[in-house]
Amino acid sequence: MTSQTEELHDVRLHVNGTVHEVRVPARRLLSDALRHDLGLTGTHVGCEHGVCGACTILVDGSPMRACLMFAVSAVDAEITTVEGLTESDGSAQGRLSPVQQGFSDCHGLQCGFCTPGFLTTITAGLRDNPDPTEEEAREMIAGNLCRCTGYQNIVKSVLRAAEIERERGESA
Amino acid sequence: MTTKLFGTKVARVEDQRFLRGQGRYVDDLLTDDPRLLHSAVLRSPHAHARILDIDVSDVLDLEGVVAVWTWDDLTGPMAEPLPLLIPHPALTHGRTQYALARDEVNYVGEAIAFVVAVDRYVAEDAVSRIRVDYEYLEPVVGIPAARAAQRTVHDDVPDNVGARMTQENGDARAAIADAPHTITLELDIERSACTPMEGRGTVARWDPDTSRLTVWSSTQTSTGVRGCVAAKLGLDLAKVDVITPDVGGGFGVKINHPWPEELLVPLAAMTLGRPVKFTEDRREHFISSAHERAQQHHVEVGFDDDGRLLGLNVEFWHDHGAYTPYGLIVPIITSTQLLGPYKPLNYRVSFESLYTNTVIVTPYRGAGRPQGCFVMERTMDAIAAYLGKDRTEVRSTNFIQPDEFPYEHGLIFQDGRELTYDSGDYPASLAKLKELVGWDEFEDFRAEMASQGRRVGIGLACYVEGTGVGPYEGAHVHIETSGKVKVATGLTTQGQGHQTAFAQIVADTLGVRFENVEITTGDTRKMPYAVGTFASRAAVMSGSAIHLAALRAKEKALRIAAEALEAAEDDLEIKDGVVSVKGTDASIDLGTVAVLSNPLRYAFDEASKAATQFSVGDPGKPPVDEDDEPGLEGKDFYSPERSTFANGMHAVIVETDPDTAEITILKYAVVHDCGHLINPMIVEGQIHGGVAQGVGGALYERMAYDESGQLLNASFMDFLMPYVTEVPTTIDIDHLETPSPLNPLGIKGAGEAGVIPSAAVFAAAIEDAEGFPITAMPISPSELFDLRLAHAPEATPTAAAAPAPTGT
Numbered sequence: 001m002t003s004q005t006e007e008l009h010d011v012r013l014h015v016n017g018t019v020h021e022v023r024v025p026a027r028r029l030l031s032d033a034l035r036h037d038l039g040l041t042g043t044h045v046g047c048e049h050g051v052c053g054a055c056t057i058l059v060d061g062s063p064m065r066a067c068l069m070f071a072v073s074a075v076d077a078e079i080t081t082v083e084g085l086t087e088s089d090g091s092a093q094g095r096l097s098p099v100q101q102g103f104s105d106c107h108g109l110q111c112g113f114c115t116p117g118f119l120t121t122i123t124a125g126l127r128d129n130p131d132p133t134e135e136e137a138r139e140m141i142a143g144n145l146c147r148c149t150g151y152q153n154i155v156k157s158v159l160r161a162a163e164i165e166r167e168r169g170e171s172a
Numbered sequence: 173m174t175t176k177l178f179g180t181k182v183a184r185v186e187d188q189r190f191l192r193g194q195g196r197y198v199d200d201l202l203t204d205d206p207r208l209l210h211s212a213v214l215r216s217p218h219a220h221a222r223i224l225d226i227d228v229s230d231v232l233d234l235e236g237v238v239a240v241w242t243w244d245d246l247t248g249p250m251a252e253p254l255p256l257l258i259p260h261p262a263l264t265h266g267r268t269q270y271a272l273a274r275d276e277v278n279y280v281g282e283a284i285a286f287v288v289a290v291d292r293y294v295a296e297d298a299v300s301r302i303r304v305d306y307e308y309l310e311p312v313v314g315i316p317a318a319r320a321a322q323r324t325v326h327d328d329v330p331d332n333v334g335a336r337m338t339q340e341n342g343d344a345r346a347a348i349a350d351a352p353h354t355i356t357l358e359l360d361i362e363r364s365a366c367t368p369m370e371g372r373g374t375v376a377r378w379d380p381d382t383s384r385l386t387v388w389s390s391t392q393t394s395t396g397v398r399g400c401v402a403a404k405l406g407l408d409l410a411k412v413d414v415i416t417p418d419v420g421g422g423f424g425v426k427i428n429h430p431w432p433e434e435l436l437v438p439l440a441a442m443t444l445g446r447p448v449k450f451t452e453d454r455r456e457h458f459i460s461s462a463h464e465r466a467q468q469h470h471v472e473v474g475f476d477d478d479g480r481l482l483g484l485n486v487e488f489w490h491d492h493g494a495y496t497p498y499g500l501i502v503p504i505i506t507s508t509q510l511l512g513p514y515k516p517l518n519y520r521v522s523f524e525s526l527y528t529n530t531v532i533v534t535p536y537r538g539a540g541r542p543q544g545c546f547v548m549e550r551t552m553d554a555i556a557a558y559l560g561k562d563r564t565e566v567r568s569t570n571f572i573q574p575d576e577f578p579y580e581h582g583l584i585f586q587d588g589r590e591l592t593y594d595s596g597d598y599p600a601s602l603a604k605l606k607e608l609v610g611w612d613e614f615e616d617f618r619a620e621m622a623s624q625g626r627r628v629g630i631g632l633a634c635y636v637e638g639t640g641v642g643p644y645e646g647a648h649v650h651i652e653t654s655g656k657v658k659v660a661t662g663l664t665t666q667g668q669g670h671q672t673a674f675a676q677i678v679a680d681t682l683g684v685r686f687e688n689v690e691i692t693t694g695d696t697r698k699m700p701y702a703v704g705t706f707a708s709r710a711a712v713m714s715g716s717a718i719h720l721a722a723l724r725a726k727e728k729a730l731r732i733a734a735e736a737l738e739a740a741e742d743d744l745e746i747k748d749g750v751v752s753v754k755g756t757d758a759s760i761d762l763g764t765v766a767v768l769s770n771p772l773r774y775a776f777d778e779a780s781k782a783a784t785q786f787s788v789g790d791p792g793k794p795p796v797d798e799d800d801e802p803g804l805e806g807k808d809f810y811s812p813e814r815s816t817f818a819n820g821m822h823a824v825i826v827e828t829d830p831d832t833a834e835i836t837i838l839k840y841a842v843v844h845d846c847g848h849l850i851n852p853m854i855v856e857g858q859i860h861g862g863v864a865q866g867v868g869g870a871l872y873e874r875m876a877y878d879e880s881g882q883l884l885n886a887s888f889m890d891f892l893m894p895y896v897t898e899v900p901t902t903i904d905i906d907h908l909e910t911p912s913p914l915n916p917l918g919i920k921g922a923g924e925a926g927v928i929p930s931a932a933v934f935a936a937a938i939e940d941a942e943g944f945p946i947t948a949m950p951i952s953p954s955e956l957f958d959l960r961l962a963h964a965p966e967a968t969p970t971a972a973a974a975p976a977p978t979g980t
Contacts, residue, residue, distance in 0.1 A: 036291075046369045047888045048453055083193040111369065111666055112667070113197065144895070150860035
C-alpha cells in the first residue's frame with residue numbers, strides 16, 4: 001500500500017477466443033482489466049461488491065462476477081464476455097445469439113446497463129437447462145439486479161431464448 | 173392521426189448495440205486514450221463537522237498522482253456555492269454546498285478533496301492518505317430532530333426550516349369544523365432513492381487546438397450541465413459541448429446538476445491538459461448523490477354521510493437533506509398532486525421543508541407524488557372504514573367527472589402554472605380496474621382462503637400525474653440527399669427507447685421508412701436548446717416538437733416537389749420517402765428533393781451534380797429565395813401552456829403469513845391512461861419497471877440512518893432492491909386512452925406512473941388483510957409482526973406505543 005511502485009504481472013487472458021497480454025498490478029480487478037486494458041466495455045460494473053451481477057462473465061463456461069476476480073487469477077481461463085455471445089454467420093457483426101435475440105424480441109432491456117450480466121448468466125443457464133419452466137427461468141435470473149424492467153420481460157426473454165434455441169436447432 | 177407506426181409495438185433500434193455490448197456509457201469512453209486520467213473524491217466521514225485542517229502532504233509524492241485539490245485551490249465562480257437551480261419565493265433559506273467543502277461538512281459523503289491520478293486505484297490510494305482534522309458537531313438526523321431544532325444544520329437557519337409554503341382553495345378549516353364527520357391521520361413515508369444501475373459519471377477533454385471543452389456526463393440534462401460548466405469555469409457557452417452518451421438509468425437523480433464532479437472533472441481537464449474521468453462507485457452513489465421520499469403528514473378531513481370531502485387540511489414536513497439545490501419541487505408536487513382524481517370542496521395544504529445532516533433530496537421517479545397519493549388514498553380508505561362503505565364507492569363519490577374537464581383546482585403547480593387537469597375518465601378507469609383485479613369477487617376469495625387458514629387483503633389506489641411540464645423542447649429534422657432523415661432533440665435518454673419512439677413519429681409524420689430515421693438526443697452540438705428528461709415529459713415535449721419539426725420539413729418538401737413535378741401541393745403524398753402525385757406515376761424521392769433544396773456551386777457526386785447552379789433554379793431569381801433557406805430541414809419547438817395530466821389506478825391482492833408476517837403479492841393490476849400510446853411495448857415496460865420500484869419502496873427499500881447520520885445500508889448487500897423473486901409474477905395492465913387536448917399527438921407522460929400508487933396500494937391491502945391501520949411505509953415483515961403485537965387484544969399500553977423499528 002505504501003510502496004511507491006507497484007509490482008506488475010504479465011498476464012495472458014483468453015477472452016472470446018482471442019489471447020491478450022496485459023501487464024497489471026495484482027490488485028487489478030478482472031472487470032477493470034477487461035474494460036480498461038482490453039477495451040471490452042460491454043461488461044458493466046454496477047456495484048463492485050458482487051451483488052448486482054452486471055459484470056457477470058463466463059469463466060470456463062460458468063457465470064462469475066468479474067468484479068470479484070483479479071485479472072491475475074484469470075490466467076489460463078477461457079473467458080466469454082457479452083461481446084463474445086454473437087454467433088458467426090458470415091456478417092461482420094455476427095448474428096444475435098438466441099439469448100440476445102430473445103431479449104430483443106421481448107423488450108427484455110431498457111437502459112441496457114444490467115443487460116450484459118443477464119445475457120451471460122442466461123447463456124450458461126440455458127446450457128444447463130435448455131427447456132426451463134417459467135419458475136426455472138425466474139430462478140435462473142434471481143441473482144441479477146435490474147432497475148428498469150421489473151423483470152417481467154426478462155423472464156419472457158429467457159423462455160423466448162429457449163424457444164429460439166430449439167428453432168435454430170431444428171433448422172440447422 | 174391515421175398512421176401505421178404510431179401506436180404499434182415497434183421493436184427498439186437501440187437494442188442492437190446494447191445486446192452486443194456496444195453501448196457507450198460514460199465510463200466506456202476514452203478507454204483507449206493513454207492520456208486519460210482518473211479521479212477520486214475524499215468524502216466526509218462525518219454527518220456534521222467543521223474542517224479545521226486538511227493535510228495533503230502524504231499524497232504529493234505518491235507516484236501516479238497528478239493533482240490534489242481542496243476548496244482552497246478553487247478560484248472565482250468555482251469557489252462559490254453550487255447553484256440553487258430552482259429558486260422559489262417560499263424558499264427563504266435556500267443553501268447549496270460548495271464543489272469542495274469549505275470549512276464545514278453537512279452530510280456523510282460531502283466532497284472535501286479531489287484527486288487526479290493515472291488510474292482510479294492510485295487516486296483512491298491518494299484519497300486514503302489525505303488527513304483531515306475535524307471538529308465534530310452534533311448532527312440533525314430525521315424529521316423529528318429537524319423540527320425540534322435543538323440543534324441546527326446551518327448556523328444561519330435557526331429552526332432548520334428552509335421553506336414554509338401554504339396553498340388554499342376555499343376555507344378548509346371552517347369546512348372541517350362544520351362537517352358531520354371528521355378524521356385525523358398521521359402518515360409517514362421514509363427515505364428511498366432512485367438507485368440506477370449506473371451511477372454518476374463525467375468525462376471531459378479540453379482541446380487546446382480549438383480551445384474547446386467537450387464534456388460527457390451521465391445526466392438527464394445536457395443543456396443544464398453545459399450552462400453550469402460554462403458559468404462556473406468562466407467559458408463562453410460556445411466553447412463548451414456537452415454530450416450525454418448511453419445512460420444506465422436515471423429515475424430522477426441525474427436531473428440534479430451540476431454535481432461537484434461535473435465541474436471538477438472539466439476544470440481538471442482544462443488545467444492539466446489531459447482528459448479526465450470520474451466514475452462514481454456504488455457506495456458513493458448511496459452517500460453522495462441524492463435521496464427522496466421522507467415526509468411526515470398530519471391530515472384533518474371533514475366529510476358528509478356519502479364520504480364526500482367537504483374539507484381537507486394537510487400539513488406536512490419534508491426532509492430535504494443538507495442542501496436545497498433543486499428547490500421545492502418535491503414538496504410542491506406532493507401538495508398539489510395529493511388531490512389525485514378527487515375534488516375536495518375546500519383544500520388547504522402547508523408544508524415545512526427541513527434541513528437534516530443527510531444526503532440531499534432531489535426528485536426520484538414520482539417526485540413527491542407517491543407521498544401525496546399515500547396521504548390521499550389512506551384518507552379515502554379511512555373514510556370508507558369510518559362510514560362502513562366500499563372503498564371504491566367513496567372514491568367514486570369524490571371523482572372529478574368526465575364532463576368537468578378542463579378541471580381547475582385553484583392551486584399553482586410545480587411549473588408555476590395553474591393546476592388544471594386537461595382530460596381523463598376516472599369512473600371508466602375504476603370500472604376497468606375493478607374488473608381487472610376482481611374487486612367484486614374478492615370477498616368470496618377471502619373466504620375461500622380463510623377456510624385454508626390463509627390471510628389475504630386487497631387494496632386500490634388512484635393517482636393523477638402532471639406530466640410534460642415546460643418550458644419547452646425543440647427538434648431539428650434534416651432530410652439528407654440520400655433520403656435518410658437525421659433528427660436531433662436536446663433532451664436525454666436513459667432507457668426510454670427514444671430512438672425508437674421518436675423515429676416512429678417521424679416516419680409517420682414525414683412519410684418515410686422507419687429504418688431511415690436516426691434520432692440523436694442529449695447532444696448540445698446538435699440541439700443547444702433543451703430542458704431535460706424528467707417529469708414524464710420526453711414523449712410529450714420532444715415527441716410533439718419532433719412532430720412539429722417533421723411537419724415543417726414535410727411542408728418544404730411538398731413545396732419543392734410540387735414545383736419539380738409541376739403539380740399542386742394538395743395533390744401530393746409522401747410514402748416510403750417518395751413524393752408522388754396522387755393517382756399518377758409522377759414521383760420524386762425525398763433525397764432528390766433534398767438535392768433540389770440546396771443549390772450548389774460544387775459537384776462532388778452524381779446527386780450533387782444535379783444541384784449545381786447551372787442545373788437548378790430560375791436564372792431570373794436568387795438561387796435561394798429571400799424567405800427561404802437552403803437544405804431540406806425543419807425545426808420547431810413545442811412549448812405548452814401547461815402540463816398534461818395522466819392518471820391511473822392500481823390494485824393489489826396480498827397474502828400475509830399468519831406466523832411470519834411475510835407479505836406475498838398474489839395479484840397486481842394496473843389501469844393506466846397516458847392518452848395516445850406511441851409504442852405500447854415501451855409504455856408497458858415503463859409500467860413494469862415503475863411497479864417493481866414501487867414494490868421496493870413499499871416493502872423493502874429504506875435509508876437506514878443511525879443517530880449520528882451514518883447511512884448503515886449503503887450497499888446492495890444491505891439496501892434491499894427487488895430481484896425477480898420480489899416482484900409480482902405478472903402485472904395485469906389495461907389502458908384507457910383519453911387524449912390530451914394540449915399537444916398535437918394527444919399524448920401524456922408515462923415514465924413515472926408505475927411507482928406513484930405503490931406505498932398507498934400496499935398499505936391498503938395489508939390493512940385489509942390485517943384489520944388494523946397501516947400509517948407508515950415502507951413496511952417489513954418484522955414491522956408488521958410488531959404491529960400485530962401492538963394491536964393484539966392483550967397488548968400492553970407500552971407495546972402499543974412502541975415505535976416501529978427503523979432497521980432493515
